[in-house]
Amino acid sequence: MSLLVDGVDANIEALTNWSWSALAALAYLVVLATLVGYGIWATLLRHYPASTVAPFSLLVPVVGDRDGLGGAWGSAWSGRTRRRAYRARWTAST
Numbered sequence: 001m002s003l004l005v006d007g008v009d010a011n012i013e014a015l016t017n018w019s020w021s022a023l024a025a026l027a028y029l030v031v032l033a034t035l036v037g038y039g040i041w042a043t044l045l046r047h048y049p050a051s052t053v054a055p056f057s058l059l060v061p062v063v064g065d066r067d068g069l070g071g072a073w074g075s076a077w078s079g080r081t082r083r084r085a086y087r088a089r090w091t092a093s094t
Helices: 002-006 008-018 020-047 050-076 077-093
Strands: none
Touching: 002 008, 020 050
16 A cells, blocks of 8 residues: 555655664564563463453454554543544544
8 A cells, every 4th residue: 555655765765764763663563562462362362261362352453543542652641632532533534
């Protein structure tokens, strides 16, 4: 999709010029989100039947959406501001 929207030159530029913040984001996704997430998932499956653990996978989009709105600064957002952001997002998408 990015290739169609941004073009070849923008994709080459993005892949050849990495910033420290991009590398930190990649490290976060690889180490924390993936390894810790799968570690927790494997531990739950070791202790509980799959039929008990599987419904929790339905929370993945909810948590991802929450993190996408708040991110690392989510704790700095007041509940009122967060509700406004959710309302604005859902109103715009409907």
